[in-house]
Amino acid sequence: MPSERAMKTGSACPPPPGPGKLRLYSMRLCPYAERTRLFLAAKGIEYETVNIHLKEKPEWFFEKTPIGKVPVLEKDGKIVYESLVCNEYLDGIHPDKCITPRDPLEKARQSMVLALWDAKVVGFYYKLITGKEDERPALTKQFVDGLQYIENALTQPFFSGDKAGALDYNLWPWFERFCMLKHVGFELSVDKFPKLTAWMERMLQLPEVKACYFSPEVHGQFGKSWMSGTPDFDVGLEE
């Protein structure tokens, strides 16, 4: 059983995956990599994982992707990187159980919600976690104002309709990590965000979400280690 431990600078490049085998280069706690893990789980695709140490990246990793970020997919000598590109690619090579919307307007709508997320929410999420105490009231207001756009975009049980789809999986990882905002004073209020609260509960019931899930405790430990300057990418792994 290959190790889940994050591979570092100076490590030997693992041999390529066997013929027809899919490999995911990942980091266990990375929300962007989780987008692709969710697609893989939702589509029931088998794969092996190589985790990457994101502070001391192995030199060989940059041969696979010049950007040096996870997630990266490798299969039969083909490499795909960028979470959203990986996800669409998975739907392209496994067209049964297609998650990416086929309708062009719906695909555009989902992309626009992600653009709103990137512009109005996710930056403040990270700033709240890493920022100073006196900055919190202003940052929280911006975060909450931004989150309202996402609440408003949720007009059905899932962002994608009756069932979870691309947008649900592409947004979920940060909602899984909302527990990290508790210590800066933010909790998702059911009064202010009734639809998002209900959506989170629905998502947590899905087997694919459970398969990719890490507990608030593990996320909290990782977050603490990150803030201390020595992130523990192997948090939660047994010796």
Add this chain to the structure above:
Amino acid sequence: MANTIRTFFATTRPTTLQATTLPALRRSGSTPASTMLPKKAFKTGSTAPEPPAPGVLRLISSRFCPYAHRTRLVLAAKGIDYETVNVCLKDRPEWFFAINPLAKVPTLQHDGKVVYESLVCNEYLDRVFPGRKLLPEEPLEKARIGMLQAIWDAKTQPNFMKVNMSKGEEQLKAFVALKEGLTLFENHLVTSGTPFFGGDQPGFLDYSIWPWFELRDLLLVNDVVKLQEVEFPKLFAWLSAMYDRPEVKTVAFDLDVFAKYVATAIAGNPDSDIGLGDSD
């Protein structure tokens, strides 16, 4: 001259009609007086223009925005008719936020539908309108476009801007980084052996990156930061080939006017109406 095909949305799919049967519809650049849209940018405090007439595609844009230019290129490449409303990006009209909460250009309006984000607009136009497909269907080919786009966003375009906005040592460092970012594009053309990133004709990625190349003489101002053909032979051939394309010529920036616009921006008061007449 190729026939321009006007395309409409039915409830489920577009129907195509010849241009001459629809005199009420405006072609970009020729507007009947009764439905004239100004070229001058709408600003804060302005009254919103009437929504586009049924079946009319409207592009909310800005004359000097390279992101809006991506969409102008795709509209021209696919022969799609549209009308333009320009907005001031420094003093944005309040009504624009109601259409697009990010209030950014390009934004498309069509029969009540709104699409924004340049590459989302471009993919939408490519899939919904007939004509040459600009995005590949094959999953790995499509992924390659997405990955090159990510390299552009991470390593190339930011360095175009950094070179433009820095001096001395910092500028030289940014120039080295820009050339590293461009090498990946050069290598792609070497591997593909095709004149364009889209193959024998320009495709999605060609139009996505073109605006910065068209503006390169304004962005890379010093002699020490000029790109050399000997270092990027495929990219230089690509530049020539792109300049020859009718769609590139149709929407090309007027670089003299653009330079004047840049001067107003440097002076602290960007004037996106520069070069327009009083009746525009």
